[in-house]
Every structure is written in structure tokens, then in C-alpha cells.
Amino acid sequence: MDVLFDRGIYLPSLDLWLDSKRKQPVGYISHAHADHTAAHRKPILTPGTAILLRKLLRRSEPQMLEYGEEYHTPRYSLKLYPSGHCLGSALALVHCKATGERILYTGDFRVKPNPTAEPLGTVPCDVLIMESTYGRKDYVFPPQDEVLSDFFGRVLDWIDAGGTPVVLAYRTGKAQELLHHLLARGYSVALEEGAYEVTRSYEEAGVRFPGDYRAFDGTVRDGEALIFPSGRRTREALSGIRNKRYFGMSGWALNGERAHWTGADVSFPFSDHADYEELLAYVKAVGAREVYTVYGFPDLARQLTSTGYQAAHLEKGMSSVQLKFA
């Protein structure tokens, strides 16, 4: 199967774009994060992703597919499975009718349990096109329970000391996941307005949260935790809040430099992506004979090649034809 990468993945023999960042007549969108989306004329996506992208796709004619539902064209069929990353996120299994090949595109995926997304599917395939965000051996996350219990301990300490914990998490996905965890442990939470709006969309899609929460209105109540995206605007919005401490929640916390870059006072390796070992295990589990990695580190593809896989990392403007597996 020929695979091309150019601001998205293109399968020329099927004339199919996967997560193109440029507008296409037809394009599959794996999930609602901005680096995977464009306002395609006919986007193929799950209803959950469609709710999150309502504004972007207001002039589009979406082709919505539930998980497990099949979509047919003369050249291929396409079926979606949960990818565990955020609301509506999906793996796409593309079945080429001419050759019988099964191509699995993962988009961003997460192996560890996520209370606000359906669990990852393991889908047998011939060709795997997989994200490799954390595809470097330094990025093996500790067990999630340990990370969360460490995090909650530190949050509680800060509240007990009369301070306000500010949890840094991007608006779609991680904010809702952490909100769910905080509410389940009885914390009061206020979210930055954008994150609050996204959370309402989650509710509209049927996700339930174990408690009440509110949009941040400039004030903090006693014992409350805040959830905000990281960045300059957050600093400005919270400049009047005293005794705050920023908690960074990111896989990059395993790398001190990147943690500092997010402006967190303390960081925890909590990610909505698979880590290095989970990526390797997923390749094995789906039984792919050909693997293309995208978006992240090229190290993973090298490791796969050294253990006998036909594997390559695709970068900008690169086609699998140029790679010519030995």
C-alpha cells in the first residue's frame, strides 16, 4: 500500500485523506484536536467528534459513523473503533477492495483507562499507520494509579495550606478526564470557560461526570481546584488569584525541559497518548506486517526495523514508495 504524508496522510490508490490539515473534498477526521482537522466538504467522523467540531464544520456535510458501523465506496470500506484518546476519537480500519489489504490508521490513541472515552480497540491489520508521539524509549510512563495518587496528594496538600491548585490541561480531552478524576474524589472544580464549553459538549454526547462543576468567573471558592489550559492568557486571567500553584499534567513531564516550558511549578507524567512500550505492544497485538509511524519520534520505527518489522517513519512530503523496504 502506497502511503504519503503531507500535512496529513494520503492513500493515493484509494484517493483517501486521513487527518488532513488542508481542506479536502472528502477527509477522515480521527478526533477533534486542531492538528488533525480541517473543514473538509465531506468529513467522515464519529458523532462525538462532530459535536466537538460543530463550529469548524458548520458548512460541511458530515458523514457520521458510529463505532463498528461500516462505510462503503467502490474502492474501499471503512470502519471505526474507539481509540481511548478523547470523546469520539477513533481508529479507522480501511479495507481495500482491489487487494484485500487491511490498513489501520490510529490517529492519537491511549491504552490506559480513561473515564471519559471508550476503551481502545485492538484491530488486526496488514498495514499499520500509527502515531509515535512518545516513540522514544525515555518515555515509559509510571503506572497511572501511582501518578494520580501522587498528584492528588500534592493537590490536597496545597489546598490544606490555603492555596489554589491550578491544573494545566488542554481544553479537549485531558481537562475532562482530570475533571472526572477530581470530582470522583470529591473536589470542587471550576474550569476555564473554553474547557467548560467543551465539557458541556461531552455531556451532550452522553458522558456523565460524578459531581457538579462550574465555569471560572474570576473568583475562587474555598478548597476549589481550577482547570486551565497552559499559556500566557491563563497567567493573565489568574493574575489576581493569590497563593496559586500550577500543576502540569503531561507525558513530557518525564523530560524536565518541556515541563519547565509549560510553566508548571510541579509536573506529573500523565498523558492521553500511548507510551513507548504501549506503542510497541500495540504493533505486536494487531499483527501488522508493514508499519508507518507519524507525528512523533522516528526512533520507534528504527526499533521496529531492528526487530524484523518493515517499518518507517513518515515525515513531511514523504511517500512510502521512496522508502522501498528491503
Ligand SMILES: [Zn+2]
Ligand atoms: Zn490528539
